[in-house]
Amino acid sequence: MMKFAYADPPYIGQGKRYPEKTEVDQEGLINKMTHLYSSWALSASSSSLKQLLSWCPDDVRVAAWVKPFCSFKPNVNPAYAWEPVIFWHPRVRGRAILTVRDWVSANITLKKGLVGAKPPEFCFWLFELLGAEPTDDFCDLYPGTGIVTQTWELWKNQKEWVSKPDLPESKS
Numbered sequence: 001m002m003k004f005a006y007a008d009p010p011y012i013g014q015g016k017r018y019p020e021k022t023e024v025d026q027e028g029l030i031n032k033m034t035h036l037y038s039s040w041a042l043s044a045s046s047s048s049l050k051q052l053l054s055w056c057p058d059d060v061r062v063a064a065w066v067k068p069f070c071s072f073k074p075n076v077n078p079a080y081a082w083e084p085v086i087f088w089h090p091r092v093r094g095r096a097i098l099t100v101r102d103w104v105s106a107n108i109t110l111k112k113g114l115v116g117a118k119p120p121e122f123c124f125w126l127f128e129l130l131g132a133e134p135t136d137d138f139c140d141l142y143p144g145t146g147i148v149t150q151t152w153e154l155w156k157n158q159k160e161w162v163s164k165p166d167l168p169e170s171k172s
């Protein structure tokens, strides 16, 4: 069993947009996740990537959430239409497992009442990116709307069902 963490804290410089009104110590967060979990992923803004990578273990990788539909802000051109997902030590998978891409294309969610809420398509991809299995332990460190954990439960059930289908016997 592996122990996964997903961290989706306020992006660097964005703490003021949440009720806590504080910046998260992301260097401390990365250290903690590296010591306490077998594998982790961290969502970030592309503009904070240089800073964050300087705090990461050497063997991290960077995946991308590409957003075909995203918010266009006045005088921000080019628009920020993708976000990095830094990930560390995904499960090593054999050739029998489908290869997952290191990017996902998914529209942003609207009207969830929380800046930075992730769409379910993103969550489904995240679990595959990390090579999670239904028996793994998954900790959503900054739950916000709770969608990541809700989707984890759904994903787990689907995976379990596919691997052990309790189907009635065929009569033919």
Ligand SMILES: C[S@@+](CC[C@H](N)C(=O)[O-])C[C@H]1O[C@@H](n2cnc3c(N)ncnc32)[C@H](O)[C@@H]1O
Residues within 6 Å of the ligand: 008, 009, 010, 011, 015, 018, 019, 020, 021, 022, 023, 024, 114, 115, 116, 117, 118, 119, 142, 143, 144, 145, 146, 147, 148
């Ligand atoms: C980007 S949102 C998480 C979104 C979540 N992944 C989702 O899809 O709904 C960041 C969350 O961290 C919380 N937060 C902000 N500052 C924090 C702090 N200093 N410590 C702990 N949580 C914080 C925010 O209130 C918010 O719920």
